[in-house]
């Protein structure tokens with residue numbers, strides 16, 4: 001015990017020596033606690049890495065533990081020791097009293113820090129990266145959430161949960177083809193399957209982190225992961241070149257631009273970047289960062305407040321969108337982490353996500369930390385993503401190299417020491433690290449003692465759900481609608497009138513839209529709902545008939561030909577028999593080319609009529625003039641069906657209105673004897689209404705299908721007709737010439 005050379009401390013691998021206090025942070029696979037090391041009464045941090053939730057296999061975890069132990073740099077968080085407690089790996093670290101830059105921004109600097117502060121933080125981070133890269137390590141998760149601050153202003157890069165050794169060979173090397181990290185910060189080459197990556201990936205993440213510190217959030221952070229993936233690969237790299245970035249210096253912008261070059265070979269090394277003018281004049285963090293922390297409540301209170309805020313936001317979002325978001329997130333992580341995703345498929349899915357404000361809009365990003373909240377939410381929802389670690393796998397054998405862990409027997413063993421012995425540490429040193437050789441004896445602790453204070457509460461206390469299942473486009477779509485960071489927007493949207501919704505949907509579906517979405521409509525008290533299903537068609541046609549339209553009622557237009565201006569004609573009064581005699585005409589579908597109106601038997605369905613007509617046209621057997629009545633009738637029928645649908649909807653709506661006004665049953669003076677009768681009558685009426693509604697819905701589905709088919713046919717016929725007319729005209733011209 002006690003202090004060892006070069007700042008190394010000796011901590012026991014006995015969990016009862018640690019008293020876990022408040023939770024001070026959590027990530028995708030770990031919860032971090034402030035803790036007391038009882039033998040010396042020191043405040044330290046214990047990161048409890050849930051092995052079940054871990055993406056990495058045990059080898060990677062061991063590597064992380066070793067890496068962290070071997071690190072010896074003032075800007076890198078190192079591990080004092082680590083050991084397995086039940087299904088968690090405990091990593092004992094120095095406590096960074098002010099948490100991460102991300103936390104700090106969330107709590108007090110939602111729009112990011114000032115440039116001089118950013119310069120200090122980034123310079124320290126870059127020193128850490130330079131050290132890691134020099135020693136053959138890629139950090140792979142550089143982001144504000146992993147830049148930790150001490151209350152004296154010291155800045156350290158933490159979290160080696162995903163770090164990889166650049167010098168590794170074989171399996172380990174291949175594992176660099178594994179996607180690990182957080183999409184917003186990931187370099188394009190990391191996201192592209194097959195193309196390996198190296199330490200330059202950290203430089204990209206470093207550039208993204210610079211933007212994160214400057215804006216309070218990473219670029220693309222409001223988009224779903226798949227969209228981020230696509231944008232990172234396809235879009236121009238983000239930078240500091242928007243209006244709001246005017247306040248930043250040229251050298252800052254230039255430094256960021258150097259990091260965010262898609263071609264990794266053109267990115268500078270950390271060593272070279274440190275020489276950039278932006279860092280030359282950076283002040284020590286003790287002078288800049290320390291001031292940020294004045295007047296802030298203790299870290300654990302901040303974390304608690306943030307958790308409450310996150311929970312409130314989640315609750316607001318409600319299921320199922322939040323759940324779906326979590327699924328999407330976790331599936332994305334699961335699929336992509338395992339490097340088993342199909343990029344094309346992801347791209348296709350990402351392209352389904354509604355791009356409501358595209359890159360331009362994104363440039364004016366005004367939302368701040370929502371993604372982080374969601375990322376953490378989603379992250380915390382993830383579980384069992386990694387391979388469950390079996391007793392065999394956790395067979396942490398000690399090895400001559402010390403790279404392996406001491407044999408713990410099995411997982412049933414409550415505590416397994418992961419500390420390498422002195423020799424092993426020396427050998428590691430020969431690989432990369434500068435160390436003083438004062439490592440640790442391997443401590444094989446098989447204490448059967450249950451943890452007294454120490455069991456991480458978060459593992460059971462928090463609602464971290466297991467989410468699994470394939471990536472589903474519909475989820476993606478829902479995801480997009482419930483876009484991260486758009487909670488407010490969504491609330492507003494939900495409050496929009498049905499008409500506005502209709503308009504929006506019309507915009508989204510600019511073509512024939514297939515069957516109406518009855519369940520939605522049934523719950524929406526709006527007449528505009530069914531109309532929107534064919535809004536695209538309406539839109540396209542309306543343009544053609546704008547000339548004499550004086551009033552538009554749903555898909556019908558009142559034309560100046562046969563209506564007294566200003567006189568409103570209720571839709572439900574449109575005569576059923578024919579749309580022709582009515583002042584209401586289908587806005588454009590009955591075109592000016594209606595010449596004749598000889599009826600076709602009404603028993604013939606539009607489908608049949610159109611098939612007959614189409615056959616005639618395509619066979620070129622019937623002159624155009626003969627086709628006209630058929631076409632007209634086809635349209636008449638279509639109109640009739642539309643009218644029918646409108647009527648059905650009107651009657652549905654009327655019923656709803658009446659129900660709403662009367663409270664579903666006739667108003668009667670309260671009489672207990674009547675109650676039962678009234679109730680029975682009401683429920684009977686309700687039942688009948690429900691039956692009626694389902695019948696109507698079924699009919700509407702059929703009619704809508706037919707209508708859609710008829711519309712399609714109409715387009716085809718129109719095209720055929722045009723060409724037939726063309727041919728006729730040619731013929732008659734030729735005939736005239738011959739004469």
Ligand SMILES: Nc1ncnc2c1ncn2[C@@H]1O[C@H](COP(=O)(O)OP(=O)(O)OP(=O)(O)O)[C@@H](O)[C@H]1O
Pocket residue numbers: 024025026027028029030031032045047077093094095096097099100103141145146148158159160161379
């Ligand atoms: N030594 C420490 N002292 C104080 N707080 C810490 C310490 N280490 C981590 N934290 C806090 O805990 C949070 C989560 O830690 P960490 O990033 O190591 O977990 P993780 O599961 O690996 O996260 P992720 O994979 O999402 O990056 C950090 O963002 C930070 O706020």
